[in-house]
Amino acid sequence: MRYAAFTVDVDRDANLAERGRYEAGSRAIAGLDTTPRFASSGKGLRVLSELLDDLSIHATFFLEGDALRDIAHHADVRELLRKHEVACHGVCHEDFTGESTGICLTGEQVGQVSKESRSIVRDILGRVPTGFRAPYQHIDDIGLGALAKAGFTYDSSKTEKMIDGKIAPKELDSGLFEVPLACGKDGQGKKIVSYLWPMHEGKRTADDYIGLASSFRSGYLVLATHSWHLTETFRSGPLDAKQCKIEVGKTRKVLEGMLDQGIKFRKIEDYLGDG
Numbered sequence: 001m002r003y004a005a006f007t008v009d010v011d012r013d014a015n016l017a018e019r020g021r022y023e024a025g026s027r028a029i030a031g032l033d034t035t036p037r038f039a040s041s042g043k044g045l046r047v048l049s050e051l052l053d054d055l056s057i058h059a060t061f062f063l064e065g066d067a068l069r070d071i072a073h074h075a076d077v078r079e080l081l082r083k084h085e086v087a088c089h090g091v092c093h094e095d096f097t098g099e100s101t102g103i104c105l106t107g108e109q110v111g112q113v114s115k116e117s118r119s120i121v122r123d124i125l126g127r128v129p130t131g132f133r134a135p136y137q138h139i140d141d142i143g144l145g146a147l148a149k150a151g152f153t154y155d156s157s158k159t160e161k162m163i164d165g166k167i168a169p170k171e172l173d174s175g176l177f178e179v180p181l182a183c184g185k186d187g188q189g190k191k192i193v194s195y196l197w198p199m200h201e202g203k204r205t206a207d208d209y210i211g212l213a214s215s216f217r218s219g220y221l222v223l224a225t226h227s228w229h230l231t232e233t234f235r236s237g238p239l240d241a242k243q244c245k246i247e248v249g250k251t252r253k254v255l256e257g258m259l260d261q262g263i264k265f266r267k268i269e270d271y272l273g274d275g
């Protein structure tokens, strides 16, 4: 059996790291500066929740603390996420390794951020998350050690090469599992990563990801997207209803294409729990 995870990063709209700034901003749109925005993220969460219901897929949502707090003011997030796994994605979209901001966090700071992120999810949703994805997927051994120490079961920040069609979670020395995204080949033999970002920005098609899934032979294929990417793009800003429908259609096509191949979607906590 081939298994897959559909994972969603719920964070600030069109998030943007800036040199020397600890918390992430949002890409500036007409009349606004880079102050974080969350409207597209919240709207995208509602849209995705409907799509996943329709396809009977249970997903894993990595929730940024600030985004979750904001969205909870406007929507019944407990209900929207009821069937899905909830996991952590930092508090204000911190860049742990400082690769983009120039501000590198110590292990102790990563520990504090990850615990605060978990408390926010627990307080708002009443569930204790066991998984973490680092903002920008920036994590190193110090960060992974801090997550293990903070009591997380797994991290899903890295991207690993699919070898001979195989990719699977791996247990690290600390006992933490790494549940990587996949890097493989599309139908034309070109390198492709299992993050749907380029599809929503018009640089990839749904068929490219279906091609990646076709080359997947065994293990656990982790797909990822942002909730805001269903309703806003970096290229064009917030989308109108018609454009939004197109992005939902592309996402549906990828997921249906994988289901048609007999791939079964499972939440990460369930997949690891049965391992």
Ligand SMILES: [Zn+2]
Binding pocket: 009, 011, 015, 089, 093, 134, 135, 136
């Ligand atoms: Zn993020």
